[in-house]
Amino acid sequence: MARLKSPAKRGAILDAAVHEIARNGLAASTASIAKRAGVASGSLFTYFPDKETLLNELYLELKREVYSRVNADFPQAASLEARARHVWTQFLSWAIESPERRKVSVLLNVSDVLTTDTRRNVATIRGIIEPTMRELGRRSVAHGLPAEFASAFLSSMQETTLDFAVRQPKRRKELIDRAFQVFWRAIH
Amino acid sequence: MARLKSPAKRGAILDAAVHEIARNGLAASTASIAKRAGVASGSLFTYFPDKETLLNELYLELKREVYSRVNADFPQAASLEARARHVWTQFLSWAIESPERRKVSVLLNVSDVLTTDTRRNVATIRGIIEPTMRELGRRSVAHGLPAEFASAFLSSMQETTLDFAVRQPKRRKELIDRAFQVFWRAIH
Amino acid sequence: MARLKSPAKRGAILDAAVHEIARNGLAASTASIAKRAGVASGSLFTYFPDKETLLNELYLELKREVYSRVNADFPQAASLEARARHVWTQFLSWAIESPERRKVSVLLNVSDVLTTDTRRNVATIRGIIEPTMRELGRRSVAHGLPAEFASAFLSSMQETTLDFAVRQPKRRKELIDRAFQVFWRAIH
Amino acid sequence: MARLKSPAKRGAILDAAVHEIARNGLAASTASIAKRAGVASGSLFTYFPDKETLLNELYLELKREVYSRVNADFPQAASLEARARHVWTQFLSWAIESPERRKVSVLLNVSDVLTTDTRRNVATIRGIIEPTMRELGRRSVAHGLPAEFASAFLSSMQETTLDFAVRQPKRRKELIDRAFQVFWRAIH
DNA sequence: GATGAATGAGGTTTCATTCAT
DNA sequence: TATGAATGAAACCTCATTCAT
Numbered sequence: 001m002a003r004l005k006s007p008a009k010r011g012a013i014l015d016a017a018v019h020e021i022a023r024n025g026l027a028a029s030t031a032s033i034a035k036r037a038g039v040a041s042g043s044l045f046t047y048f049p050d051k052e053t054l055l056n057e058l059y060l061e062l063k064r065e066v067y068s069r070v071n072a073d074f075p076q077a078a079s080l081e082a083r084a085r086h087v088w089t090q091f092l093s094w095a096i097e098s099p100e101r102r103k104v105s106v107l108l109n110v111s112d113v114l115t116t117d118t119r120r121n122v123a124t125i126r127g128i129i130e131p132t133m134r135e136l137g138r139r140s141v142a143h144g145l146p147a148e149f150a151s152a153f154l155s156s157m158q159e160t161t162l163d164f165a166v167r168q169p170k171r172r173k174e175l176i177d178r179a180f181q182v183f184w185r186a187i188h
Numbered sequence: 189m190a191r192l193k194s195p196a197k198r199g200a201i202l203d204a205a206v207h208e209i210a211r212n213g214l215a216a217s218t219a220s221i222a223k224r225a226g227v228a229s230g231s232l233f234t235y236f237p238d239k240e241t242l243l244n245e246l247y248l249e250l251k252r253e254v255y256s257r258v259n260a261d262f263p264q265a266a267s268l269e270a271r272a273r274h275v276w277t278q279f280l281s282w283a284i285e286s287p288e289r290r291k292v293s294v295l296l297n298v299s300d301v302l303t304t305d306t307r308r309n310v311a312t313i314r315g316i317i318e319p320t321m322r323e324l325g326r327r328s329v330a331h332g333l334p335a336e337f338a339s340a341f342l343s344s345m346q347e348t349t350l351d352f353a354v355r356q357p358k359r360r361k362e363l364i365d366r367a368f369q370v371f372w373r374a375i376h
Numbered sequence: 377m378a379r380l381k382s383p384a385k386r387g388a389i390l391d392a393a394v395h396e397i398a399r400n401g402l403a404a405s406t407a408s409i410a411k412r413a414g415v416a417s418g419s420l421f422t423y424f425p426d427k428e429t430l431l432n433e434l435y436l437e438l439k440r441e442v443y444s445r446v447n448a449d450f451p452q453a454a455s456l457e458a459r460a461r462h463v464w465t466q467f468l469s470w471a472i473e474s475p476e477r478r479k480v481s482v483l484l485n486v487s488d489v490l491t492t493d494t495r496r497n498v499a500t501i502r503g504i505i506e507p508t509m510r511e512l513g514r515r516s517v518a519h520g521l522p523a524e525f526a527s528a529f530l531s532s533m534q535e536t537t538l539d540f541a542v543r544q545p546k547r548r549k550e551l552i553d554r555a556f557q558v559f560w561r562a563i564h
Numbered sequence: 565m566a567r568l569k570s571p572a573k574r575g576a577i578l579d580a581a582v583h584e585i586a587r588n589g590l591a592a593s594t595a596s597i598a599k600r601a602g603v604a605s606g607s608l609f610t611y612f613p614d615k616e617t618l619l620n621e622l623y624l625e626l627k628r629e630v631y632s633r634v635n636a637d638f639p640q641a642a643s644l645e646a647r648a649r650h651v652w653t654q655f656l657s658w659a660i661e662s663p664e665r666r667k668v669s670v671l672l673n674v675s676d677v678l679t680t681d682t683r684r685n686v687a688t689i690r691g692i693i694e695p696t697m698r699e700l701g702r703r704s705v706a707h708g709l710p711a712e713f714a715s716a717f718l719s720s721m722q723e724t725t726l727d728f729a730v731r732q733p734k735r736r737k738e739l740i741d742r743a744f745q746v747f748w749r750a751i752h
Numbered sequence: 753g754a755t756g757a758a759t760g761a762g763g764t765t766t767c768a769t770t771c772a773t
Numbered sequence: 774t775a776t777g778a779a780t781g782a783a784a785c786c787t788c789a790t791t792c793a794t
Contacts, residue, residue, distance in 0.1 A: 160343075
């Protein structure tokens with residue numbers, strides 16, 4: 001009777017991958033990932049056909065995680081500012097809590113291992129916040145700019161803010177708040 | 189006298205490295221770099237003791253390049269806005285003209301190969317624009333935020349703008365201009 | 377269960393190492409050793425983490441071999457002379473039968489690859505003959521000399537004898553016997 | 565007419581070779597030797613056509629050095645014992661004073677780089693002590709053994725003694741003396 | 753399904769030697 | 774003659790992937 005592929009083991013491999021890649025970059029070996037996951041090196045390949053696929057699925061997983069965090073308790077009916085602030089805050093708190101996951105996410109994003117398929121899938125995942133982002137584009141000063149500009153702008157200001165928030169844990173809350181105000185002022 | 193180490197060859201290796209890394213990531217092999225540079229595989233190591241050093245010097249070179257571009261014709265005496273706009277425009281035109289160099293610069297920046305020494309050296313290189321950046325920090329709405337926030341913010345908005353400018357060559361000039369207005373509004 | 381690391385293969389690698397090193401010195405390449413052992417070049421490293429370890433374990437193996445030969449049929453209860461003669465004869469017959477192994481043992485011994493750990497382990501292995509060696513030290517004319525002198529002396533006379541025994545196979549038995557007499561006379 | 569380039573430089577290279585080889589074994593690179601000798605890496609090859617030749621000439625040089633030490637003040641007319649004791653003492657004092665040179669000599673001797681030509685030349689160099697060694701063979705208890713046995717035996721006992729003398733500098737003189745007595749007793 | 757030994761291409765680096773200067 | 778840059782073969786070792794058990 002064939003044992004079933006265990007989702008727990010799959011998750012362990014992905015978690016291990018995060019850790020190893022955060023430490024050693026994308027060059028982290030599959031063997032080291034398997035070892036940390038507590039499975040045999042060969043077993044990794046029963047869960048992922050090859051390293052490239054593992055990396056792509058890992059990225060998807062990380063994105064799913066961020067967006068599920070952002071989507072949770074999303075104040076659908078609130079003002080645009082309130083919704084934007086929610087996105088802002090939730091993303092930053094995830095990034096601060098999970099620095100390794102975030103680092104790996106960045107690494108994967110700038111690398112060339114992500115397939116167009118993966119990129120498309122990520123777009124799909126964004127889901128619930130998409131309308132808010134589009135509204136941001138339409139109603140902001142950026143409306144002469146491409147539609148996605150406002151959203152990309154928000155992302156990049158988050159990155160900036162993140163660096164400072166990480167380095168100054170004590171002022172974290174204040175920093176995040178003030179930076180959002182700057183952002184909102186800019187865009188509104 | 190034997191032949192002297194030729195700066196031209198050193199440059200060729202660095203250029204080749206840009207090309208290969210843009211194509212294959214930091215995993216690009218030293219052999220492929222040497223080959224593209226037109227030197228024997230071993231010769232690479234007469235110019236750089238090891239790959240890590242090559243990568244660090246490459247980063248320095250790229251940064252030197254950007255900053256020399258930004259520093260050139262810098263309107264010292266002009267208004268803060270004019271100076272900020274100069275930085276904005278010059279950086280973006282470099283990034284657009286040299287997409288490979290820019291990509292490699294980003295790759296190196298997020299990787300872990302850069303030594304603290306290299307990071308410190310880069311800071312030194314920024315040179316002439318530093319006072320402008322500090323002034324930006326002081327005189328902007330971001331003045332409750334850390335001093336470097338304004339500068340980091342400018343950087344990240346440049347990244348955002350860059351993506352759009354690259355994808356829409358025709359609206360490029362306009363995009364760059366409008367985005368700067370958004371930035372200035374935000375910060376001012 | 378995957379295949380288990382096969383002791384036979386490990387042995388084959390060690391044997392191959394003996395052969396290659398006897399031919400080319402310690403510079404013998406791991407690739408050539410693997411090839412002669414009939415395994416892939418990479419497989420060598422599943423048995424030994426690196427060349428240095430391979431060399432150290434090889435030395436240990438060779439010493440184990442000599443001492444197991446010397447310890448076998450050791451005439452515990454016999455006279456000191458009989459015991460010394462046993463050591464003398466057994467070592468020499470091993471060295472004569474296995475000239476390559478002996479050569480490699482010497483090469484390793486004068487090189488700097490042997491760790492202090494390995495040296496200590498070898499000392500442990502000597503085992504059964506140790507008391508005889510100490511007795512030799514105590515009861516010999518060398519007793520004013522350091523305790524290990526007698527034993528070192530025996531070793532070095534064996535080396536001398538070996539050279540001649542190898543070159544004159546016909547007189548071998550006689551040579552070994554006469555040389556022992558000289559030794560015994562000297563020490564007694 | 566023998567043309568001498570710069571004997572001083574040649575000597576510097578040989579001295580540097582001793583040092584480097586003592587440190588890193590025969591794998592010491594020609595570049596490191598040249599560097600330590602204070603000449604350019606290429607210059608080494610104007611003094612020695614290749615590394616192998618360098619090594620062979622180095623061995624010859626070292627042997628010349630020992631034998632010139634042993635031959636100096638050789639008490640031609642003295643008793644056999646006095647002459648043997650002279651050889652014994654002089655060699656040991658050289659070995660103790662020049663541990664690096666001695667180590668390199670041993671390394672070269674057990675390696676396979678020495679040509680038969682070199683070995684033959686060394687035999688020639690022994691010169692003045694040869695008759696004494698032959699006499700030792702004839703007049704010793706080893707006279708049933710091959711002629712060179714006595715001489716080889718003396719050598720190997722010297723090695724043994726050397727180890728102890730090096731490790732116990734304070735008892736050095738006494739050790740050397742006592743060990744000679746053991747030797748003489750054995751052989752006489 | 754799980755395991756980990758086996759594989760061999762490929763990576764970085766070293767080095768003896770050559771040769772332009 | 775002296776120099777040291779240039780060369781490319783070869784060394785050691787890693788690694789994604791396969792497959793016998």
